[in-house]
Amino acid sequence: MLDLLIQNATLPDGRAGVTVAVRDGKIVEVTAGLDALAHEVIDAHGRLLSPPFVDAHFHLDAALSYGLPRVNQSGTLLEGIAVWGELKPLLTQEALIERALTYCDWAVAKGLLAIRTHVDVCDERLLAVEALLEVKRRVAPYLDLQLVAFPQDGVLRGPLGPDQHMDNLKRALAMGVDVVGGIPHFERTYEEGSRSIKLLCELAAEQGKPVDMHCDESDDPLSRHVETLAYETQRLGLHGRVTGSHLTSMHSMDNYYVSKLLPLMAEAQLHVVANPLINITLQGRHDTYPKRRGMTRVPELLAAGINVAFGHDCVLDPWYSLGSGDMLEVAHMGLHVAQMTSQQGMRQCFDAVTTNAAKVMHLQGYGLEVGCDASFVLLQARDPIEAIRLRANRLKVWRKGKLLAETAEVVAKLHVAGRPNAVGFLQP
Numbered sequence: 125m126l127d128l129l130i131q132n133a134t135l136p137d138g139r140a141g142v143t144v145a146v147r148d149g150k151i152v153e154v155t156a157g158l159d160a161l162a163h164e165v166i167d168a169h170g171r172l173l174s175p176p177f178v179d180a181h182f183h184l185d186a187a188l189s190y191g192l193p194r195v196n197q198s199g200t201l202l203e204g205i206a207v208w209g210e211l212k213p214l215l216t217q218e219a220l221i222e223r224a225l226t227y228c229d230w231a232v233a234k235g236l237l238a239i240r241t242h243v244d245v246c247d248e249r250l251l252a253v254e255a256l257l258e259v260k261r262r263v264a265p266y267l268d269l270q271l272v273a274f275p276q277d278g279v280l281r282g283p284l285g286p287d288q289h290m291d292n293l294k295r296a297l298a299m300g301v302d303v304v305g306g307i308p309h310f311e312r313t314y315e316e317g318s319r320s321i322k323l324l325c326e327l328a329a330e331q332g333k334p335v336d337m338h339c340d341e342s343d344d345p346l347s348r349h350v351e352t353l354a355y356e357t358q359r360l361g362l363h364g365r366v367t368g369s370h371l372t373s374m375h376s377m378d379n380y381y382v383s384k385l386l387p388l389m390a391e392a393q394l395h396v397v398a399n400p401l402i403n404i405t406l407q408g409r410h411d412t413y414p415k416r417r418g419m420t421r422v423p424e425l426l427a428a429g430i431n432v433a434f435g436h437d438c439v440l441d442p443w444y445s446l447g448s449g450d451m452l453e454v455a456h457m458g459l460h461v462a463q464m465t466s467q468q469g470m471r472q473c474f475d476a477v478t479t480n481a482a483k484v485m486h487l488q489g490y491g492l493e494v495g496c497d498a499s500f501v502l503l504q505a506r507d508p509i510e511a512i513r514l515r516a517n518r519l520k521v522w523r524k525g526k527l528l529a530e531t532a533e534v535v536a537k538l539h540v541a542g543r544p545n546a547v548g549f550l551q552p
């Protein structure tokens with residue numbers, strides 16, 4: 125007998141009236157109109173059944189710390205880094221773990237079941253690394269957490285000196301951190317930025333680790349570190365294992381140069397993560413008017429065959445005062461900032477917070493095919509575009525066949541004479 129049978133579901137690729145059958149935590153059948161015995165049968169009523177949301181770029185060590193020790197008044201990236209610097213010596217492992225676990229609760233309720241989080245390694249104690257490794261262990265039964273060793277202060281520029289920072293990175297990897305991070309545009313000079321990429325990619329190649337760098341998170345059109353990242357990826361044979369996060373300077377680059385850059389990125393099989401909520405908030409801060417949007421060139425990257433995901437980056441921390449772990453809010457902002465308003469463009473924005481992000485993280489068993497993990501979200505929407513438009517309610521969230529979260533259907537009652545008694549916000 126099956127464990128779970130979900131009938132009359134619509135899938136993100138448009139297939140309707142689909143039944144998904146689950147046994148032992150795996151999808152064993154995906155077909156139209158199957159009827160079979162199961163311990164639990166759910167009628168999806170034509171609603172969208174999606175693989176879980178995936179956040180390929182986050183900072184769980186800073187999440188939910190908004191206001192500690194003070195609020196970022198200017199709202200800029202640099203004041204955010206300063207506030208984080210003030211908070212770091214005051215952090216305790218217990219508080220960090222508690223905030224991170226609370227955020228993971230929010231994530232699960234929103235159907236967000238995999239997160240790649242950067243963790244600051246510019247602290248000799250590696251307190252945040254220890255805390256997030258503990259969180260990773262505790263949430264493992266219900267959420268995939270992947271850690272990136274992130275030298276926030278610059279591996280060469282940071283106050284501890286290059287040797288100590290490299291040592292911290294290696295210690296973090298030895299403790300179980302999964303990915304090598306970096307921040308080349310924050311190093312002292314362009315040459316130092318390039319040198320940091322070479323050093324960090326060589327470390328990743330030596331240790332067989334993937335790379336995910338904060339790269340060119342700047343409005344400076346001459347911040348071209350992604351070119352070096354693509355070069356080192358290709359030189360070291362790291363194809364498909366390297367991610368450039370943010371890449372906001374591409375927004376301001378010369379078009380001719382970008383026409384040379386895109387094929388180099390495609391050749392190296394780089395992954396790209398844009399962070400729409402943060403990019404639209406932090407970039408263009410030195411502009412008067414017109415103000416640049418500052419998100420990387422998402423449609424052009426996709427057209428060049430490059431995998432692009434959207435990340436949340438921050439929730440209630442020194443850089444961003446809002447957020448709730450809702451990847452549909454991220455997709456909604458990405459769609460607007462990139463003007464991806466065609467049917468294809470809107471669907472690509474949904475992919476950016478699901479399948480594309482899963483590719484960045486190299487998640488195993490992800491998807492709605494036979495043999496994949498029975499992990500999915502039933503949304504109060506009929507297709508991916510409606511899901512983004514409504515930032516749709518997550519009716520049910522399963523992982524490996526186990527129900528993790530439920531939210532009651534949202535219905536607004538209307539008390540207006542002569543009109544319907546409820547509003548569902550569906551197109552007539």
Ligand code: FE2
Pocket residue numbers: 181182183242338437
């Ligand atoms: Fe980030």
